[in-house]
Amino acid sequence: MRVGISYDIQTTADWEAILSDIEAADTLGYDSFWVSESRENGSACSVPALFLTSAARRTRNIQLRIGGRTVVIHSAIRLAEEVAVLDLFSRGRAGIAFATSGAQSTVPGHVHETIEFVRSAWSADEIRYRGEHLRFPSHTSDDAPLGVSFPEWQGDYIPQWEWGPAMPDFLAITPKPYATAPPTYVDISEDTTLEWAANHGVSPFIGADMTTDRAVERMQQYRAVADAAGRSRYEVEAVLERRMGIGSESDDCTLGGSAHDLVCALREITSKASIAHFVWRRGNTEDGDLTQFAVDVHPLLQA
Amino acid sequence: MEFWTACNGLTKIRPMPSSLADYYDTWIQDVIRVEELGFDGINSPEHHFMYDGFIPSPIQALCAAAAVTSKIRLATGAMLLTLYDPLEAAELATTADVLSNGRISLGLGMGYRPMEFDAFGTAKKTRGARLTEGMEIMKLATSQDSFSFEGKHYQYKDVSISPRPVQQPLDLWFCGGTTTIGARRAGTAGLGYWLANSPFDATENIVREYRQFGREAGWREDQLRTAVFKDIFIGETMEEAKAMAQQMMEFFYDEHILGYGYLVDENAQNLYNPSKEHHLYKRFVNSLTCGTVEMVIEELKRYQDIGVDVIMIQSTQQELIADKILPELR
Numbered sequence: 001m002r003v004g005i006s007y008d009i010q011t012t013a014d015w016e017a018i019l020s021d022i023e024a025a026d027t028l029g030y031d032s033f034w035v036s037e038s039r040e041n042g043s044a045c046s047v048p049a050l051f052l053t054s055a056a057r058r059t060r061n062i063q064l065r066i067g068g069r070t071v072v073i074h075s076a077i078r079l080a081e082e083v084a085v086l087d088l089f090s091r092g093r094a095g096i097a098f099a100t101s102g103a104q105s106t107v108p109g110h111v112h113e114t115i116e117f118v119r120s121a122w123s124a125d126e127i128r129y130r131g132e133h134l135r136f137p138s139h140t141s142d143d144a145p146l147g148v149s150f151p152e153w154q155g156d157y158i159p160q161w162e163w164g165p166a167m168p169d170f171l172a173i174t175p176k177p178y179a180t181a182p183p184t185y186v187d188i189s190e191d192t193t194l195e196w197a198a199n200h201g202v203s204p205f206i207g208a209d210m211t212t213d214r215a216v217e218r219m220q221q222y223r224a225v226a227d228a229a230g231r232s233r234y235e236v237e238a239v240l241e242r243r244m245g246i247g248s249e250s251d252d253c254t255l256g257g258s259a260h261d262l263v264c265a266l267r268e269i270t271s272k273a274s275i276a277h278f279v280w281r282r283g284n285t286e287d288g289d290l291t292q293f294a295v296d297v298h299p300l301l302q303a
Numbered sequence: 304m305e306f307w308t309a310c311n312g313l314t315k316i317r318p319m320p321s322s323l324a325d326y327y328d329t330w331i332q333d334v335i336r337v338e339e340l341g342f343d344g345i346n347s348p349e350h351h352f353m354y355d356g357f358i359p360s361p362i363q364a365l366c367a368a369a370a371v372t373s374k375i376r377l378a379t380g381a382m383l384l385t386l387y388d389p390l391e392a393a394e395l396a397t398t399a400d401v402l403s404n405g406r407i408s409l410g411l412g413m414g415y416r417p418m419e420f421d422a423f424g425t426a427k428k429t430r431g432a433r434l435t436e437g438m439e440i441m442k443l444a445t446s447q448d449s450f451s452f453e454g455k456h457y458q459y460k461d462v463s464i465s466p467r468p469v470q471q472p473l474d475l476w477f478c479g480g481t482t483t484i485g486a487r488r489a490g491t492a493g494l495g496y497w498l499a500n501s502p503f504d505a506t507e508n509i510v511r512e513y514r515q516f517g518r519e520a521g522w523r524e525d526q527l528r529t530a531v532f533k534d535i536f537i538g539e540t541m542e543e544a545k546a547m548a549q550q551m552m553e554f555f556y557d558e559h560i561l562g563y564g565y566l567v568d569e570n571a572q573n574l575y576n577p578s579k580e581h582h583l584y585k586r587f588v589n590s591l592t593c594g595t596v597e598m599v600i601e602e603l604k605r606y607q608d609i610g611v612d613v614i615m616i617q618s619t620q621q622e623l624i625a626d627k628i629l630p631e632l633r
Contacts (some may be wrong), residue, residue, distance in 0.1 A: 019370075050402060077423065081359040085363045
């Protein structure tokens with residue numbers, strides 16, 4: 001079982017403290033650190049990839065996950081590029097979770113097309129994409145096949161520096177990530193996206209604000225659809241974010257109690273909902289003891 | 304006078320095969336090294352869809368550098384503003400400004416490669432107007448809690464960005480060309496003007512024009528700053544220095560300048576694969592500063608005398624330049 005951490009970033013004054021916390025978490029063996037795109041208070045981090053690229057140079061092992069990424073104002077090209085560059089600066093530790101369409105005033109298909117495009121951009125060289133919300137390159141005509149398509153071999157090639165002002169029908173997004181395919185997740189709060197992700201092998205993510213019971217139910221639904229589609233469990237990594245605290249009270253969204261209580265709760269959820277990765281959502285750097293959790297809870301999740 | 308420098312590693316160079324992750328590590332180590340050498344800034348450029356992995360997100364590289372440095376300015380040279388939503392660009396800049404504790408300098412360019420405009424869905428012919436609007440939006444977004452903007456290409460109503468920058472105002476430059484139109488664009492907007500590699504006489508004229516445009520637009524003299532891309536090659540003799548410059552042309556510039564249409568002719572048309580006898584190619588080669596230590600100092604003092612604030616040098620001979628050149632021009 002993997003365990004990561006995430007934060008409610010409230011003020012820019014917290015940023016340095018959080019970066020120091022990530023260094024500590026990296027040393028303590030936490031598996032991942034997540035920063036979600038947010039614009040609250042004028043102090044939140046709107047570009048998680050930048051925060052994480054900085055963190056990449058201060059850590060060695062911890063996985064770096066962009067959370068809640070929106071697709072409305074960000075070009076799909078730039079989304080593919082930012083993950084690739086983070087992956088290179090961190091030597092294969094990057095991943096990205098996309099927000100629901102409802103969180104950004106668009107339709108689910110826009111999110112789905114972006115994910116499909118980004119994954120293709122990482123894995124293939126020259127591509128073209130035609131969707132309802134996205135065309136790459138922009139001059140791609142209605143004659144192009146839907147989704148991703150690839151050029152046919154013409155018997156020779158012309159290197160880029162001899163193209164002149166030509167605008168090719170297929171282009172490669174570069175650089176490529178360090179890993180073949182950085183982990184990609186999507187929030188499955190919406191039914192349409194749950195169905196789509198389960199059918200397409202995109203990992204499910206549920207954030208800290210959904211009740212635990214509801215989250216378990218959603219993850220079970222995801223698994224049922226994926227099983228029906230013949231998709232294997234090892235293809236994806238189900239991620240559940242929870243507020244947690246040793247010695248704190250439990251509620252609908254928070255796991256509390258003794259270390260033993262926490263271990264039992266996490267193992268129960270894992271068993272019911274096929275969770276592979278818990279993310280501990282921390283209010284700030286004073287919220288709970290990273291070392292105590294690493295010593296008293298983390299090892300027992302697999303013992 | 305400040306000295307900024309490039310560092311190798313944000314794009315592969317064909318005669319130096321290695322993994323891109325190793326290149327990035329080298330870049331980080333070089334950034335640490337040039338800070339220790341006393342350089343005032345480093346820069347990160349931007350291009351897309353390049354076979355050599357050219358960095359597409361310059362601010363992201365600067366955030367990696369921010370984590371391992373404490374003093375050196377972190378500059379984009381250039382960030383291709385016309386290929387961004389300006390609000391998105393502003394958030395990239397302010398996020399990096401917070402992570403670097405106020406060390407970001409944004410060199411903003413308009414881009415020139417057709418495949419980049421086509422891929423992003425921006426009509427290249429609109430780039431000038433987009434850049435002008437984009438620069439104004441960057442200033443508004445980074446200096447006000449919320450703002451509205453009604454332009455031909457961009458419209459926003461009561462929008463704000465997060466986070467707020469450390470610097471107030473954010474350090475903004477127009478980056479590109481050595482032209483009257485560039486001088487007018489930067490001077491009128493009250494942005495610094497970051498000029499391309501050019502012969503001294505052309506630089507002197509354009510710097511004068513830029514200051515005139517800036518004054519006419521009501522900007523104070525201290526708000527009008529100039530930087531110059533200036534590749535410097537130092538040898539024991541002029542011949543040795545020119546051989547180094549020639550090597551730089553072959554290893555790097557020839558492909559980027561000739562193959563991708565960097566040079567612009569008198570009709571504002573980009574030149575693709577022109578002859579090396581073409582007068583604009585020769586002009587670029589002649590704009591590279593070659594000579595002995597003494598000759599280079601003498602040449603750079605001419606730039607200092609006309610009020611150039613920043614010399615932006617290439618990624619080679621940094622130790623020598625830090626040791627012999629910088630102390631003479633501080």
